[in-house]
Amino acid sequence: QLDPLPTLTPEFLNVLNKVCEQCYTDFAPDELEVGVREHILQDLETFVKRQFAGARLQLFGSSKNGFGFRQSDLDICMVLDGQDTIDDVDCITIIESLARLLKKHPGLKNILPITTAKVPIVKFYHVRTGLEGDISLYNTLALHNTHLLASYAAIDRRVKILCYVMKVFAKMCDIGDASRGSLSSYAYTLMVLFFLQQRNPPVIPVLQEIYDGTKKPEVLVDGWNVYFFHDLKTLPSRWPQYGKNTETVGELWLGLLRFYTEDFDFREHVVCIRQHGRLTTFNKQWTSKYIVIEDPFDLNHNLGAGLSRKMTNFIMKAFINGRTVFGTPVKAFPPYFFDPEV
Ligand code: CTP
Ligand code: MG
Incomplete structure (x- = not known):
């Protein structure tokens, strides 16, 4: 039931990219x-x-x-x-x-x-x-998951920009308030990171899977292992894929909307940033929910657990509309696109 998308011209990709970049410059605090x-x-x-x-x-x-x-x-x-x-x-x-x-x-x-x-x-x-x-x-x-997110943000500036775009998108579509039954900003950030890890070639590594030797170190907090690779200066020599992905944020943003509407099978798979390999809703015994997002440390925590069926549909529709809106060429910025006064 998805609209077919036209092939993207370099001009349109350029507009898309500028929209994403502007989202960041307009909203980031100094x-x-x-x-x-x-x-x-x-x-x-x-x-x-x-x-x-x-x-x-x-x-x-x-x-x-x-x-x-x-x-x-x-x-x-x-x-x-x-x-x-x-x-x-x-x-x-x-x-x-x-x-x-x-x-x-x-x-x-x-x-x-x-x-x-x-x-x-x-x-x-x-x-x-x-x-x-x-x-x-x-x-x-x-505190630990904040540090993990900050580390991903520090690896590549496209991570930061995409997380901003995602948060603006969630706010604009009214799907970003967990206290009103939708998903938290934190949940959307995990969705962006997962997409960037699954992209081919990936934009970011799985920091929780990089370690010396054969066994993952154990750093226990409240009974959960919060280990992840911190030493970002040495990442280029520790992660063979470093720098391989050269897509623009515009391409990645549309790629994300397409990924979650065309490729990712929510019924079967878990949004999971702690491992690169597939994790299934069956593995987790979380089959009764459609959007399943696993916390990177507290593995019993599904960020999508509080979603009603109705809200799940509402969120999926926002992604489907987003895919059409961002995937259909316009020649320039829509008027007043990110003007907070309007
Ligand atoms: N958090 C969490 N589990 C959740 C929700 C939030 O552990 N189910 C923690 C995370 O450390 C997250 C922090 O609480 O970074 C703040 O959550 P939230 O306010 O949703 O995200 P922010 O990144 O602060 O986004 P915003 O700018 O919208 O406040
Ligand atoms: Mg907050």
């Missing part, structure tokens, strides 16, 4: 804005230490992974010095008392503890910058 985030974090840590002397706050998510927008939320993880983990009961107690404390902070508004979620958080609004944020406790795996 260094100043990165500094503002660190400043808010410092201020919050000082404030929280009034009541929790050993508190340490750390940014993660898009403030750190390389795919942040100017208005992205502040994802913050709090730990207490000298304490390695926390049980569920203590976690909820601390979240509630943290919320009471933050209500006294003059620069914050709309303090809201959410203790029923899988990861309990306290949400807040930072008045001066208009940024929203949330603080979670001992969200250690998230």
